[in-house]
Every structure is written in C-alpha cells, then in structure tokens.
Amino acid sequence: xxxxxxxxxxxxxVTAISRQSLHGxxxxxxxxxxxxxxxxxGQRIYENQLGxxxxxxxxxxxxxxxxxASEGLVELVPSRGAVVKRFSxxxxxxxxxxxxxxxxxxxxxxxxxxxxxxxxRLRVLHDAMVRHYQAxxxxxxxxxxxxxxxxxxxxxxxxxxxEVHGLLQSRVKRIRFIGHEGAERWASxxxxxxRIIAALEARDAETLARELDIHLENGWERxxxxx
Amino acid sequence: xxxxxxxxxxxxxVTAISRQSLHGxxxxxxxxxxxxxxxxxGQRIYENQLGxxxxxxxxxxxxxxxxxASEGLVELVPSRGAVVKRFSxxxxxxxxxxxxxxxxxxxxxxxxxxxxxxxxRLRVLHDAMVRHYQAxxxxxxxxxxxxxxxxxxxxxxxxxxxEVHGLLQSRVKRIRFIGHEGAERWASxxxxxxRIIAALEARDAETLARELDIHLENGWERxxxxx
DNA sequence: ATTTTTTATACTGTATACAAAATGCTTGCA
DNA sequence: TGCAAGCATTTTGTATACAGTATAAAAAAT
Numbered sequence: 001x002x003x004x005x006x007x008x009x010x011x012x013x014v015t016a017i018s019r020q021s022l023h024g025x026x027x028x029x030x031x032x033x034x035x036x037x038x039x040x041x042g043q044r045i046y047e048n049q050l051g052x053x054x055x056x057x058x059x060x061x062x063x064x065x066x067x068x069a070s071e072g073l074v075e076l077v078p079s080r081g082a083v084v085k086r087f088s089x090x091x092x093x094x095x096x097x098x099x100x101x102x103x104x105x106x107x108x109x110x111x112x113x114x115x116x117x118x119x120x121r122l123r124v125l126h127d128a129m130v131r132h133y134q135a136x137x138x139x140x141x142x143x144x145x146x147x148x149x150x151x152x153x154x155x156x157x158x159x160x161x162x163e164v165h166g167l168l169q170s171r172v173k174r175i176r177f178i179g180h181e182g183a184e185r186w187a188s189x190x191x192x193x194x195r196i197i198a199a200l201e202a203r204d205a206e207t208l209a210r211e212l213d214i215h216l217e218n219g220w221e222r223x224x225x226x227x
Numbered sequence: 228x229x230x231x232x233x234x235x236x237x238x239x240x241v242t243a244i245s246r247q248s249l250h251g252x253x254x255x256x257x258x259x260x261x262x263x264x265x266x267x268x269g270q271r272i273y274e275n276q277l278g279x280x281x282x283x284x285x286x287x288x289x290x291x292x293x294x295x296a297s298e299g300l301v302e303l304v305p306s307r308g309a310v311v312k313r314f315s316x317x318x319x320x321x322x323x324x325x326x327x328x329x330x331x332x333x334x335x336x337x338x339x340x341x342x343x344x345x346x347x348r349l350r351v352l353h354d355a356m357v358r359h360y361q362a363x364x365x366x367x368x369x370x371x372x373x374x375x376x377x378x379x380x381x382x383x384x385x386x387x388x389x390e391v392h393g394l395l396q397s398r399v400k401r402i403r404f405i406g407h408e409g410a411e412r413w414a415s416x417x418x419x420x421x422r423i424i425a426a427l428e429a430r431d432a433e434t435l436a437r438e439l440d441i442h443l444e445n446g447w448e449r450x451x452x453x454x
Numbered sequence: 455a456t457t458t459t460t461t462a463t464a465c466t467g468t469a470t471a472c473a474a475a476a477t478g479c480t481t482g483c484a
Numbered sequence: 485t486g487c488a489a490g491c492a493t494t495t496t497g498t499a500t501a502c503a504g505t506a507t508a509a510a511a512a513a514t
Contacts, residue, residue, distance in 0.1 A: 048465075161321065275496095
C-alpha cells in the first residue's frame with residue numbers, strides 16, 4: 001500500500017518537527033480510530049499487525065495501549081492483550097447521567113466565573129451551529145454542538161472537571177456520532193440550545209442548569225434507541 | 228544487595244500465583260507509593276533506579292507509568308521522562324468541587340436504587356467509624372470515613388461514576404491524609420456523618436444531598452489550610 | 455464419528471541492546 | 485575569575501530478541 005510508505009516517511013519527519021512525542025501521536029491516532037469506529041468494539045488488537053499499519057514498533061504501541069486502557073477505551077485481558085472496549089446500554093446510560101450532572105455543575109460555575117467575551121464566543125459558535133442546522137448539514141452541526149457543550153464546561157475554569165467530562169464524552173462519542181435524530185427532534189434540540197445560550201448570557205445559573213438538564217435528558221432519549 | 232535477589236526470586240513466584248499481571252502489580256504499587264507520599268510531588272522518576280528498586284525491568288515499568296499518566300498521577304515530559312504530578316491549591320479546590328457534585332449525584336441515585344441490605348452495611352461501617360472516633364484512633368477513623376464516602380458512591384450502581392470519583396479521590400488522598408483536624412471540627416464531622424446515614428436510611432434524597440453538600444463544604448475548609 | 459491428546463503456531467510479556475537527546479562537567483580562553 | 489564550548493555521562497526513546505502462554509489444528513484412541 002502506498003499510504004503505508006508515506007506514513008513511515010511521514011512519521012520520522014513528524015516526530016522531529018512536532019512537539020508531541022511519538023507516544024502522544026499514537027495515543028491520539030488510536031483514540032480517533034476507536035471513536036470513529038475504525039477499530040470496532042470487542043475487536044481484539046494484534047500488536048504486530050497494528051504496529052505495522054501505523055509504522056511503529058510494538059514498544060511505543062503497547063505503551064499507548066496502556067494509556068488508552070486507563071482512559072477506558074480499551075480493555076487489557078491478561079495474556080491476551082488489548083481489546084476495544086464494548087459498552088452496554090446501561091454503561092452508556094450511566095455515562096450520560098454523569099455527563100449531564102457535570103455539565104450542570106459547569107453551568108452554575110460558568111455563570112459565576114465566565115468572562116463576557118468567553119460567553120460571546122460561545123454565542124458565535126451557537127449562531128454558526130444554527131446556520132448549519134438550517135442548511136441541513138448534520139455533520140457540521142454535530143461538531144459545533146459538541147464544541148458548545150465542551151465550551152460550557154470550559155467556561156467553568158475547572159481543569160479536573162474539563163478532563164473528566166472529556167473522558168466520558170470520548171467514550172460516548174462513537175455512539176452519539178451514529179445517532180441521527182428525526183427532523184422534529186432536531187428542531188427542538190436547536191430550540192433548547194437557544195434557551196441555553198440565552199440563560200448563559202443572562203448568567204441565570206438555575207435556568208441554565210434546568211435547561212441543560214432538559215436538553216441532555218432529551219438527548220439521552222434520542223440516543224437510547226440506537227444503543 | 229541481598230534484598231534485590233529476594234525481590235527477583237519473589238517476583239517470579241508472585242507473577243505465577245497472583246491473578247494480576249505484573250503490569251497491574253506495578254501500577255498498584257506505584258499508585259500507593261504516590262498516594263502515601265513515598266514518591267513526592269515534583270519528584271523526577273528515574274526508570275532504571277525505580278525499576279531496580281521494584282525488581283522489574285524498564286519495559287513494564289514504563290508501561291505502568293503511561294497508565295498512571297493517564298490517571299493524572301504522573302506527568303510525562305517529552306524526552307525527560309515522568310515526574311510525580313504536583314497539584315496547586317486551585318487544582319485541589321477544583322477537584323473537591325467535582326467530588327462533592329459527584330457524591331451528591333450518587334446520593335440521589337442511591338436513595339432510589341440501593342437495597343436495604345447495602346444501606347445496612349454502610350450503617351455498620353458508620354458505627355465502627357464512630358467507635359474509632361470515640362477511641363481517638365485517627366487513622367482507622369480516616370480509613371472508614373473514606374470507605375463510607377466510596378460506599379455511598381457505590382450504592383448508586385453507576386460504574387463510570389464510581390470510576391471517575393475514585394480517580395479524583397486518589398488524587399486528593401495524599402493531601403487529605405495529611406489533614407489533621409481539631410477536636411471540635413472532628414466532632415461536627417462525625418455529627419454530619421450521623422445525619423448523612425440517617426437520611427440515607429430514610430431514603431430522603433434531598434436531605435441526603437444537602438447534608439453531603441454541607442459536610443463536603445466543611446471538609447474542604449478543613450483541608451484548605453493544609454494546601 | 456466423536457472426543458481427547460498432542461503438537462504447532464501465533465501472540466503476548468519481559469528483558470536487553472542500541473540510538474538519540476539532554477544534562478553536567480571539564481577545559482580552554484578571555 | 486567568569487564564561488563558553490565541547491566532551492563525557494546519564495537518561496530516555498525505540499527496536500528487537502527471547503520466553504512463556506494460549507489457541508487452533510491434526511492425529512490418535514475410544
């Protein structure tokens with residue numbers, strides 16, 4: 001395969017230039033592969049094979065797998081290596097409960113601490129998202145949607161909260177990504193977002209938390225059928 | 228060194244017997260060493276040296292370090308290896324905010340889902356804790372205290388919540404461990420716990436959440452001075 | 455024909471060796 | 485005496501080799 005040769009040549013160059021280590025590079029790459037479904041849940045990971053594909057030897061690959069295991073994206077089975085973690089419906093439901101709670105916490109903190117400029121930046125994202133909705137561009141909509149939720153968490157200026165939220169978010173991403181909602185649900189989701197941004201701009205913590213609660217509860221219903 | 232030989236011989240035996248992999252063994256060991264202050268914040272970890280101490284080669288040790296890096300207990304500096312992570316006062320404060328929120332969530336879930344037997348088991352732990360308080364046994368008290376908080380989270384029957392709570396808990400552990408509170412504060416902490424268990428037994432979610440909120444807010448004040 | 459045992463193969467776990475990078479020290483020079 | 489440059493040493497990063505274990509297939513026995 002031509003791409004593999006390019007990959008190998010690229011690696012050396014990238015390693016030299018980029019600030020990221022090879023380890024970090026592999027971690028990001030594998031994380032994306034898992035989230036985007038390139039590596040499917042339950043699939044066993046053969047170190048030799050995957051290492052060859054990525055153009056790296058087993059050592060840094062194994063280190064990356066350990067890292068991802070701690071993130072909960074792969075499972076380490078003793079003497080049988082790594083397997084892409086598979087989540088049950090309950091697992092996903094449980095994650096969404098926690099994510100919802102964390103976003104509500106973030107919302108309250110954000111109302112108290114966020115700067116006007118930071119909130120304005122979220123409004124810009126929101127408006128862009130609405131335009132993608134009106135244009136029917138689901139993928140672009142989805143990406144901005146994610147960014148807004150992550151953005152609200154970021155407003156709370158609480159690193160552990162951001163980290164843990166991102167951790168769980170990355171696990172449900174590959175499931176949410178599949179979820180294509182119907183037109184009327186999509187419309188109401190956008191309306192919910194509008195109210196969320198408005199509450200944030202008003203710095204009305206309780207309204208914001210309540211709206212997020214409703215929104216994520218609905219989102220959960222939207223996803224539920226897929227899992 | 229004689230101990231090294233014993234260590235190495237011991238390792239082979241242990242590896243054969245224990246269900247845990249050597250990797251898992253090292254992870255647990257290092258985690259304890261960090262939490263208990265054996266490895267101090269900011270301290271650089273020399274792989275050769277530490278590997279020799281533990282009687283393992285660099286490969287599994289490095290894999291364990293990557294795992295702990297993902298847990299947030301060590302930091303990986305490119306080309307300069309691993310350093311025990313140091314947390315600022317704000318970091319700790321932020322963690323405690325998140326932990327508090329998660330315990331409150333757990334409390335609400337627990338009131339709805341926990342079995343009577345599970346709650347009864349917590350009551351037993353609580354009573355034992357009170358006895359240790361009365362005997363003035365701080366360490367034993369502290370351990371049961373931890374167990375009770377972890378136990379409440381466990382009652383929620385939400386694996387991701389348990390995992391994430393444990394993650395943050397392990398980071399603040401080494402700080403809390405140092406925190407020795409005064410007699411009157413200790414007394415009020417015990418009283419708060421009594422109310423918490425009572426609310427749990429009554430399955431009064433809102434009271435339980437409120438009491439936990441107060442308790443953890445106070446606990447934060449208790450710790451604050453130390454950091 | 456089915457089940458059990460043996461054997462071969464493939465993969466993981468661990469150690470070691472080598473290469474590249476960083477740090478610290480020494481020596482030379484101003 | 486102070487500074488800088490180069491060299492030596494230490495340490496990390498990566499590859500490879502070897503050992504142990506699980507899996508699968510084939511052969512033998514019931």
